[in-house]
Amino acid sequence: xxxxxxxxxxxxxxxxxxxxxxxxxxxxxxxxxxxxxxxxxxxxxxxxxxxxxxxxxxxxxxxxxxxxxxxxxxxxxxxxxxxxxxxxxxxxxxxxxxxxxxxxxxxxxxxxxxxxxxxxxxxxxxxxxxxxxxxxxxxxxxxxxxxxxxxxxxxxxxxx
Amino acid sequence: xxxxxxxxxxxxxxxxxxxxxxxxxxxxxxxxxxxxxxxxxxxxxxxxxxxxxxxxxxxxxxxxxxxxxxxxxxxxxxxxxxxxxxxxxxxxxxxxxxxxxxxxxxxxxxxxxxxxxxxxxxxxxxxxxxxxxxxxxxxxxxxxxxxxxxxxxxxxxxxxxxxxx
Numbered sequence: 001x002x003x004x005x006x007x008x009x010x011x012x013x014x015x016x017x018x019x020x021x022x023x024x025x026x027x028x029x030x031x032x033x034x035x036x037x038x039x040x041x042x043x044x045x046x047x048x049x050x051x052x053x054x055x056x057x058x059x060x061x062x063x064x065x066x067x068x069x070x071x072x073x074x075x076x077x078x079x080x081x082x083x084x085x086x087x088x089x090x091x092x093x094x095x096x097x098x099x100x101x102x103x104x105x106x107x108x109x110x111x112x113x114x115x116x117x118x119x120x121x122x123x124x125x126x127x128x129x130x131x132x133x134x135x136x137x138x139x140x141x142x143x144x145x146x147x148x149x150x151x152x153x154x155x156x157x158x159x160x
Numbered sequence: 161x162x163x164x165x166x167x168x169x170x171x172x173x174x175x176x177x178x179x180x181x182x183x184x185x186x187x188x189x190x191x192x193x194x195x196x197x198x199x200x201x202x203x204x205x206x207x208x209x210x211x212x213x214x215x216x217x218x219x220x221x222x223x224x225x226x227x228x229x230x231x232x233x234x235x236x237x238x239x240x241x242x243x244x245x246x247x248x249x250x251x252x253x254x255x256x257x258x259x260x261x262x263x264x265x266x267x268x269x270x271x272x273x274x275x276x277x278x279x280x281x282x283x284x285x286x287x288x289x290x291x292x293x294x295x296x297x298x299x300x301x302x303x304x305x306x307x308x309x310x311x312x313x314x315x316x317x318x319x320x321x322x323x324x325x
Contacts, residue, residue, distance in 0.1 A: 006229050006232050008232070024232075026231060026232045026233030026234075027231050027232075027233075028231060028232050029230070029231045029232070065231075066230065066231045070288075121279065121291075121293060121294060123230065123236075123321075
């Protein structure tokens with residue numbers, strides 16, 4: 001199966017953490033969802049090979065959105081970017097949330113507006129940078145997957 | 161022929177452009193604004209009125225269109241439209257004077273080039289999702305002006321970007 005970017009889904013939770021109501025934002029043009037681990041060396045003299053363990057994972061998601069001044073969801077993103085404390089509970093998948101095998105991240109994110117190019121004779125797109133946040137460890141970031149078996153959306157926390 | 165209403169965005173745009181220029185210019189017959197895929201005029205002076213080239217005719221032809229996703233829910237259509245302004249010089253013998261030609265060249269700029277530039281001004285009220293892209297105009301076809309037909313014949317290549325859901 002070939003998955004293209006336009007078939008991904010970025011949704012904002014309009015409900016609670018436990019009973020989410022996902023509302024897709026279709027103004028999205030591009031999403032970047034890296035989740036690289038920092039590697040920490042744990043080396044001793046038993047072998048000359050450098051060995052590592054994973055220490056911290058970073059999820060610096062980036063969303064590029066069509067600037068639509070008439071759109072309510074777009075207004076909410078701008079407001080969140082300008083506010084210091086607004087948190088979005090986001091679901092970011094590489095498919096729609098009904099596609100079996102789809103995968104991504106769900107979590108509480110802070111929103112920052114990092115770029116908006118107003119190019120002559122071209123559309124305006126706004127770049128938002130996202131960073132995980134929350135006091136409740138389990139609600140910070142979860143791995144989101146659409147089950148291959150039954151197509152239901154499930155979430156698992158990172159374990160340590 | 162039964163009435164047919166086109167649904168192709170680029171063809172619909174040509175209709176709207178024709179309406180827009182007609183409203184702005186308010187031509188009096190035989191001057192007219194219309195859209196079509198092609199237009200054939202007769203060179204015969206005895207031809208029926210509908211076939212003769214009388215007055216100033218403005219025509220919009222859909223030339224080409226392209227599309228690409230613009231976000232996750234809509235496409236950006238690139239409409240390429242050719243505008244033709246044609247008028248026969250019938251006022252007297254010889255070549256048309258410079259003033260006659262200059263007036264028509266200005267008409268092309270005022271009504272087509274500047275009149276349809278939905279970019280540095282607000283977009284047209286009938287579609288907030290439509291903007292003009294850079295275009296090019298041929299000032300006039302000199303060979304048609306100095307030839308036996310003595311036609312002022314100018315084409316403008318227009319390009320528009322429209323968000324289509």
